[in-house]
Amino acid sequence: MAENRHQTLGLTDQDVLEMYETMVMARKIDERMWLLNRSGKIPFVISCQGQEAAQVGAAFALDRKKDYALPYYRDMGVVLAFGMTAKQLMLSGFAKAEDPNSGGRQMPGHFGQKVNRIVTGSSPVTTQVPHAVGIALAGRMEKKDIVTFVTFGEGSSNQGDFHEGANFASVHKLPVIFMCENNKYAISVPYEKQVACEKISDRAVGYGMPGVTVDGNDPLEVYAAVKEAADRGRRGEGPTLVEAVSYRLTPHSSDDDDRSYRGQDEVSEAKKKDPILTFASYLKETGVLTEEKEKEILDQIMKVVNEATDYAENAPYAEAESALKYVYAE
Helix, strand or coil: CCCCHHHHCCCCHHHHHHHHHHHHHHHHHHHHHHHHHHCCCCCCCCCCCCCHHHHHHHHHCCCCCCCEEECCCCCHHHHHHCCCCHHHHHHHHCCCCCCCCCCCCCCCCCCCEHHHCECCCCCCCCCHHHHHHHHHHHHHHCCCCCCEEEEEECCHHHCHHHHHHHHHHHHCCCCEEEEEEECCEECCEEHHHCCCCCCHHHHHHHHCCCEEEEECCCHHHHHHHHHHHHHHHHCCCCCEEEEEECCCCCCCCCCCCHHHCCCHHHHHHHHCCCHHHHHHHHHHHCCCCCHHHHHHHHHHHHHHHHHHHHHHHHCCCCCHHHCCCCCCCC
């Protein structure tokens, strides 16, 4: 039997099975959304494929009953772990009235759900970073024991919002976890054309916070780094920058053709490290997952995804008269 890394981290077999199920759920919802998009049923997909391990590993390291998540547009794994459902995500894909993010007003990927402390994201990238810092400051002023967790891509780590947020959080020693999901491409621009330093985490020193780079395909490695960052934040030691390095297995979005800027052999090579496959094989080696259990999980997830798709496709659209609701004061 392989070395049992998860128990060393204080995770039970049940915990890691749940992590795996959440990763597979994110992947299957995403794959279904591509099919729906290609058949003309939903307008847009911005994918989590290849990044589920980083998202789910990180979310499981937080207190999902009280911490705040400020996800970026790929974070289906994060929002599922924080309590969103397949049905709710499908409602947002189909832009139906019941969509919890925006009542069908926003494109998919603009996650937001008050009840689960998932703070609404915006289309301009990285605007969620100063928001996460502000929530951490408010939490401190109200003497609440909360950590804020915010994610962004390596391309958007070049935006002013990231630098201002990181600087402010460090100066005030706020409990913020900045997690960069480095998937190697800012839309079509490869890493080496966007950033001069070797690692995004190298930037942390300029703000006086610790920075760590982890294998984003390994949910346990991400879990350990984010758990340590959360513990630091709760002890009043300030923010941490975590860089989770993975690879985007799909085009940037359903409107992108990635063949124009990267070779398909590169993508095929990356698929060998697909976190869904590598984590499943770890769970089998440690005796947590069997072939039967794996099939049972997949069957159950596909049943949920099918039901969610049917429900959302048949759900009503918002009334036309409500178009300006939440836009102007009434």
